[in-house]
Amino acid sequence: MNGVATVGMRSRAHRRRGTVTAAALAVSLTASLTAGCTHHGRDDDRSPQHTPAPTAPSAPSAPSAPTPKPSDTAAGSPLAVKIDNVPAARPQTGLDAADVVYAEQVEGGLSRLMALYATRLPQAVGPVRSARESDLELLGQFHRPTLAFSGAQHKLLPLIDRAPLRPESPDQAPAAYYRGTAKAAPHNLFLRPAKLLPSAPGKAALTTGFSYGPAPSGGTPTATRTVRYPAARFTFTWSAGRHRWLLATDGTPTVTTDGAQVAPATVVVQxxxxxxxxxxDRLGNHTPYTETVGSGKAQVLRDGRSFDASWSRPGAADGTTFTAADGGRMDFADGQVWVVFAPAP
Known part of the structure; x- marks a missing residue:
């Protein structure tokens, strides 16, 4: 992702295909939704169609060469992983290697993460959890991404299968997953990315519409910024020494299982x-739907400053672009980007 001026350009032919696919998906979503859909099995990641992966040691063994599906793999297609973010799931594995991390609100006011990998694949990622309806809309801005997830509500599964992505759950790729021993289920399912992708697809796979370059003029010096959900919060504190935003989740520094501090270069409050x-869910808590197509306000944190901005994503097949307050392009700093979806006021 370093040195990228703009990675959101696609060919007109691809946009036409994406638009048709996104429209078909929207019709499928409308036709398939019914009230009162519940989870099946012991928890939200264990529907009858998606059973738990077999137990394995906490540390994955060296992965063997994957056998990707020729029709499904494509250069420039990133890996998206749904990652657990409740206290029992922390510390996570492989989160610091992601190019982009989306934070979304889920049932009960809690949070969950969607991590995108394009420039490098860590040995392991997790804990992996279930997909949500709004993930399909969010991922429409990438070219046929591989979606790694533990399962989904049974009425959502046909929509996932028809979405313009490559779904890979433990049922579909059992060799790619293992159960760790350091955490209790369901917070112990981990992914070996090399079992799904032969190699990192590269920065061109980040077809989000983001652009990277020098910071615009202005901005407000900012030492810390907190985004709150009803039952979760993210705090980003500027470190001048590291030139990064140090993340704390629910008041605790966010580190990975190998001790690395999660520290994005750019934070977007969208x-x-x-x-x-x-x-x-099975307890009756309705699933929030995060609308990522449209437009609205944003705050972009980079280089120790906060910049007012606006965002726009005209359609499900389009990337998300950000505009600075002066009307110019809002560039991001090189490095990991966190996008935290916050309720519009």
Whole structure:
């Protein structure tokens, strides 16, 4: 991702295909949703179609060469992994290697992460958890991404299968997953990315519409910024020494299992509409739906400053672009980007 001027350009032919696919997906979503959809099995990641992966040691063995599906793998297709973010799931594995991390609100006001990998694949990522309806809209801005997830509500599974992505759950790729021993289920499912992708696809796979370059003029000096959900919070504190934003989750520094501090170069607080979907979990909590197509306000944190900005994503097949307050392009700093979806005021 370093040195990229703009990675959001696609060919017109690809946009036409993405637009048709996104439209078909929207029709499928509308036709398939029914009220009162519940989870099946012991928890939200264990539907009848998605059973737990077999137990294995905490540390994965050296991965063997993958056998990717020729029709499904494509150069420039990133890996997206749904990652658990409740206290029992921390510390996570491989989170610091992601190019982009999206933070979203889920049932009960808690948070969950979607990590995108393009420039490098860590040995392991996790804990892996279940997919949500709004993930399909979010991932529409990438070219046929591989989605690694533990399972989904049974009425959502057909929509995932029809979405313009490559779904890879433990049922579909059992050799890519293992159960660790350091955490209790369901917070112990981990992914070996090399079992799904032969290699990191490269920075061109980050077709988000983001652009990278020098900071615009202005901005407000900012030492810390907190984003709150009803039952979770993210705090980013500027480190001049590291030139990064040090992340704390629910008041505790966010580190990975190997001790690395999660420290993005750019943080985007993207204000979006978060509505109630027709799905709910086994306890009756309705699943929030985060709308990532449209436009709205944002704050971009980089280089120790906060910049007011606006975001725009006209359609599901389009990337998300950010504009500075002066109307110019809002460039991000080189390095990991965190996008935290916050309820629009």
């Amino acid at each position: 204000y979006v509409k978060i509505r109630t979907s027709r799905y709910h």
